[in-house]
Amino acid sequence: MLLITILTNAQTDTLFKAYTQAVPATNVQFKMVPIPAGTFLMGSPDGDKNAEKDELPQRSFSISAFWMGAYEVTHDEFNLFFQDETFAENSKVDAVTRPTPQYIDLSWGMGTEGGYPANSMQQFTALMYCHWLYKKTGIFFRLPTEAEWEYACRAGTNTTYYFGDNANDLPGHAWYKNNSKSVYHKVGSLKPNPWGLYDILGNVAEWTLDQYDEGYFTKLTAGAADPVLAPTATHPKTVRGGSFEDEAKDLRAANRKSWEASWNQRDPQIPKSRWWLTDASFVGFRVVRPLKQPSAGEAEAFFKLHLRQ
Amino acid sequence: MESNKSRREFVKQSSLIAGGLFATKFAGANFFSGADDVIKIALVGCGGRGTGAITQALSTKQNLKLVAMADAFRDRLDDCYKALTSGDESANVKGKVDVPEDRKFTGFDGYLKAIALADVVILATPPGFRPIHFEEAIKQNKHVFMEKPVATDPAGIQKVLAAAAIAKQKKLNVVVGLQRHYQNSYKELYKRKDMIGDITSAQAWWNNDGVWVKKRQPNMTEMEYQMRNWYYFNWLCGDHITEQHIHNIDVVNWFKGGYPVKAQGMGGREVRKGKDYGEIFDHHYVEFEYADGSILNSQCRHQPKTMSRVDELLVGTKGKIQAGAANIIDHKGKVLYQFDKKTENNAYQTEHDELFAAIAKGEYKFADAENGAHSTMTSILGRMATYSGQIIAWDKAINSGISLQPKVYDWKAAPPVVPDDHGLYAVATPGVTKYTFA
Secondary structure (H helix, E strand, C coil): CHHHHHHHHHHHCCCCCCEEEECCCCCCEEEEEEECCEEEEECCCCCCCCCCHHHCCCEEEEECCEEEECCCCEHHHHHHHHCCCCCCECCCCCCCCECCCCCCCCCCCCCCCCCCECCCECHHHHHHHHHHHHHHHCCCCECCCHHHHHHHHHCCCCCCECCECCHHHHHHCCCCCCCCCCCCCCCCCCCCCCCCCCCCCCCCEEEEEEECCCCHHHHCCCCCECCCCCCCCCCCEEEECCCCCCCHHHHCCCCEEECCHHHHCCCCCCCCCCCECCCCCCEECCCEEECCCCCHHHHHHHHHHHCCC | CCCCCCHHHHHHHHHHHHCHHHHHHHCCCCCCCCCCCCEEEEEECCCHHHHHHHHHHHCCCCCEEEEEEEECCHHHHHHHHHHHHHCCCCCCCHHHECCCHHHEEECCCHHHHHHHCCCEEEECCCHHHHHHHHHHHHHCCCEEEECCCCCCCHHHHHHHHHHHHHHHHHCCCEEECCHHHHCHHHHHHHHCHHHHCCEEEEEEEEEECCCCCCCCCCCCCHHHHHHHCHHHCCCCCCCHHHHCCHHHHHHHHHHHCCCCCEEEEEEECCCCCCHHHCCCCCEEEEEEECCCCCEEEEEEEECCCCCCEEEEEEEECCEEEECCCCEEEECCCCEEEECCHHHCCCHHHHHHHHHHHHHHHCCCCCECHHHHHHHHHHHHHHHHHHHHCCCEEHHHHHCCCCCCCCCCCCCCCCCCCCCCCCCCCCCCCCCCCCCCCC
16 A cells, blocks of 8 residues: 555656655655645735734735645644654754653644644744655655745635635634634544635644744735745744634634744743643644755755754 | 831841841841842752743742852753843843852852842752752741752651741741642632532543653763753652652642542553663552542553543542533533633743732742642652552651652762663662661
């Protein structure tokens, strides 16, 4: 079975279509869907009464093609990395290093086997997973930029949600405050967006690559290609999509959320864990694979820059 | 004490009670800050938790200043100082850090000098040192925040109890970092504990993956290695049943309003073996029996990829208190009370808010040391039960005088346990390990 999966994967490498990515030497695999190149309007239109200041003014950006995980990264996938003893734990010198143990269960009993989204990790940890996955597969994965995330979420639409403007339709598409019972759910249980992305709204909020900046739209030039706010500090970075704890307005495609110090409020140590969030069970991530893969040198330079602390 | 009495008078009075050199030398002098009402703090133990605790202390609303720091290791002290003055969490505290080079103390006796310079002392070293540090702080008439556990052996417990009694006489506030006592959900459940009638049994869990490991480095003496990798040595840590699971055991003691009279249990190391892990077990399961015959079933485990749970459950004649879910149910499962988790607080912060507010007002409000010692003793009792496989009686154990401490605290001295030729440490064996109570 494993061999066949790997061969199939090799064949699909050159074709830009949905495929299943295997993690070598495991029986774990995950689905990637193609996100075609294009141009879109990011942010909220003037006069949108729900728009927050950090979503304005709306800007047009162009985005290169990439694959995106059809689902949020699950505990089953993440634990391969977390428990991969071929890498040292919490090394300050190794390129790829495993997270420290959690002192308490940060899934908070919501489920870790059979397709529940990985959660409670810092952006650093999510990016380290990508670096690990790159080492494992030889394919460059990373977190989406904010612009890539919103572009993929909107999937060619320009409404509040990818299915329209009516929040009453949310329950069929997203786990949020009104239907989640305050816990995350197995990924892919509800309807996907037009490009095949499940739980892109709700369930766990998703880490992006960007430094959070309230003035995102004033810092970036209209018409820019593949915009991103490069890292200037460990915190704050941006999450998107809202979560099982959030209200409908926080699940809007344009909504942006910053890391907050309170996400590690109950971590009794200082420095706070660079791996875990004690008070943000609602945070997770999904990965992207740029169609145009970087060179090995570029990939390592990317991880060096973004994992710098 | 009259509430309008100023903090300075209170501190001065506390000093005068002891009389002697200290009071004569320091009372009335604006010794460091020049400001009248600034409360001076010394931090003893500058690791991750010590850095966290002083950050919380300095984040309270009171007029405070960190004036002295002590740690066995200079690098740990430096990391702490750096975190407080330029780290991610330093924004609100760096202006209150006033620790020049001559008030940074290292080695085993640095605490003596640091304590002398403060009004309030934060004790956050590995717990093996807590008894001597607490004793010294009380001797020097200081208010204390100290982390749990407060000892690792019965002799240490006695030392803490003796100092706790003196702290009461001197009206020195003592808060112990068993923060569930300061957590809204636990306080609200406690207020309503009569809803479940008499507590007839309880369960407590700290099952998870385990904690950090520090590898041996070339040129380390055995003493330095154990001090760095302290979690795995009983004289320093007390095993994870004491260092971590104490939180859950303490909750049951609190709700029961007492401490067990005896314990028996089982444990061992099944997964976490080898020379990096010293002498501690990776699992313990203990039946603690209280005077009324009720049982606390306590389990703690450090084994990755196993069921994870950190929680307490109290079962009464009329219902159950589920601490993790923060609710009270009857025996049919009907919810009788549900704590609103949105009103939960950060208890790590609250314990400092309340302590420093009391000190600033000159109030004597907190005497946590005795319970801290007795709950620590409960966990030690459990460890003695799992190590020996025998029934261990509270009275005998607490009065046993057993000490795990080294005779000399020195980098070149031999610690109480040393590795064999293969680098392995002796581990307790149930049925073989014995405690002889004289």
